[in-house]
Amino acid sequence: MSKPVKGFSKLSKEEKITWLSEHYFNDKEKGIDVLKKYWNSDERLQQLHDEFIENTISNYYLPLGVAPNFMINGKIYTIPMAIEESSVVAAASRAAKFWMDRGGFHTKVIATEKIGQVHFIYRGDKGKLSQFFTKIKPHLFASLEDLTVNMRKRGGGITGIELVDKTDAMPDYFQLHCSFETLDAMGANFINSCLERLADVLQQEADQHTDFNDDEKDIQVVMSILSNYVPDCRVKAEVRCPVAALNEDKELTPASFANKFVQAVNIAQVEPFRAVTHNKGIMNGIDAVVLATGNDFRAVEAGIHAYAARDGQYRSLSKAEIIDDEFVFSIEIPLALGTVGGLTKLHPLVKLSLEILDDPTAKDLMQIVAVAGLAQNFAAVRSLITTGIQKGHMKMHLMNILNQMDASKEEKTYFTQYFQDKVVTHRDVISAVENYRKAQN
Template identity: 65%
Template sequence: MTKPIQGFSKLTKEEKIDWIVSNYTQDAETAKNILMRYWNTDVDLQKLHDEFIENTISNYYLPLGIAPNFLINTELYAIPMAIEESSVVAAASKAAKFWLDRGGFKTTILGTEKIGQVHFMFSGNFNKLNTFFKYVEPKLRSEAAVITRNMEKRGGGISKIELRDKTAELANYYQLHCTFETLDAMGANFINSCLEEFAKTFKKEALCFAEFTEEEKDIEIVMSILSNYVPNCLVRAEVSCPVEELTDDPTDSKEFAKKMIQAIAIAKVEPHRAVTHNKGIMNGIDAVILATGNDFRAVEAGVHAYAAKDGKYTSLTNACITDGIFSFWIEIPLALGTVGGLTSLHPLVNLALEILQKPSAQELMQIVAVAGLAQNFAAVRSLVTTGIQEGHMKMHLLNILNQLGATEEEKLTLTNHFKKNSATHAAVVEAFENLRSQ
């Protein structure tokens, strides 16, 4: 049995590798070679990557692809996407090309408000607490001024601080519910610093508040932290065209539009379908968020909470036909940044933002929402026409052939073969074995 290690973080990278491969792999030399193959030969670049996180032993690569031809509010974009899943970039590109000749994507920012909370326990009289809050609220702002000064110069800062009574859900539980504008920064560090300053001032001033009893003065601060649920940091993306333009055949167009609307309606009422439906949306969204150095975990959590905001998990996209016009749209919360964090450190993030024409945070929100909408349109379109597997498996073909150890010549032969044949996993294996046997 491997023994616990003390001081692992103090080891050099090479020492960390030696320990992990010696204790947790079957072939230490092979494992070490794999880890070191992914080191960057540029020493300075590798050092930069090593310092992003703790206990680094190597780099973990994801493919960076481009989905071109996105017409968004009359501007043409090529969207960088970092993702490992086959067919995602192809599907987004196909949807972009489809809507390019139908007016493109339209987007609107509906709000940019971000949220943070100071959670605390108070067992005294609420009316006195409310009086104290009205007294202390200006001081919360003034004592955080050293943190907010630069943000305020740029037009952001603290929007509102509210006292919320949550005792109906949990005994003695209250919160300072705070909203912020952070402009082109995602703002996590800014918000958390403000909240911790609020908490310090709130507790300090309570000790001096004459109307409190000694027990009431002892307010217990539990924690101060931003929320990744940002229902008022919202963007809308949409596409529309006459129904008859959806396919080459007007009769087929009506049937296609009908099935698209039925598919969305099913995702609206059936949570099992809605989860997979929304996962497809996040294929597009997460890929752009990763490519631009943003926090896809935070966005995922907030988006799925938004999908359940009315008490039932449901589709993030909508579709309808009005006066012969087919419309397809999404409204989604996205707290993103284009300055700070990895945006100024990671060379590929910098390049991805340059490819996107150096967008503001609001512009990036719109681009990301479009990527999600395009991905969903492509997926649902496949589901209600040819089925999802035909396109996906053809894109996945090279992964299967690489797993089988196919040569470049064999890959070319089998790729041509499956342009005309169904590419199930079993069919690919059989075709490969037949080719090898010849």
């Protein structure tokens, strides 16, 4: 049974692993061996990984694959994807090839504004607060000049500060709602530094404001933090072709395919239970590229899902329609991404992933990531309305099942061929392998 531990962070990596083995591992030696097998043999590279987070004990690997043949605005991309789920990279690749033959993907960045807020409590006359804010607003901007000087040289910086009254939602609650342009940086540290400075200046100015009584001078800043909800940092991706060009399915006519596809997406627009899984498939593509390029996929997830529920009901992120005998499939999502700072200059595989993408700007990366999500969604919905999702997915999952059964190289070759024209289920694979091994003996 485990016991609380004091001073764990001060232990060496070896000591941390020893403590874990003594309290948690069923097989101490095997557990330690597994952790150390995933250490990098290059000591400098391993130290780099150790210093990314606290209490590091090993490296947790995810496969890094690539999906080629993406034509985006006339340019061909090979997109890196870091993900553990089988069939995602293959599905994206198939969708890329399908649409490359039909004009490719078309994208545009709609806006790049990011948001941060100073949340504070004010117990006083609202009119006085409004007049106070109008008076100090120039001082608020001026107070940030040293923090924003480099960003402003590149064309970014803080672009707006507004006072927001939220007392209808919570008593005495107000905000400084701030907008930022951070260019190729995700900008979290930049934004948070600016917000904390604004909070200090707000309180200092309030303390000196002669029109406030003592209670009104006591502005209580609760917190100062960026928002990962960025509805005005959006990108759109789209594919379109004549309905007659949707002619690769053997069971459905192009018109039937297009109509059924539109119906499937419309169901995700009105049915939240379906919309969540529909959007999860989109995030398969988005998260994989975000992770491969060293961006914050948790922030991206939170912002995108909030956007999916912006009208009060959770809905599909994608849209499908038929306009004048043309099939149109699109997605519009908020994406706050960066190609400088963070892991982009530290993690060797992140640097290579960005090289594979031809060293994109943040705007370029927004468009690439949106395309990955749209491609993944097209592949998933296409499977659902034709062969069903399990046929392709379980084909890819076959190797995972074989690895779970410690299949030999010869067995993997045999069963890959054996299940070529069969539906793959976990039970059927286990049964087939067991029967094969009995026959061999």
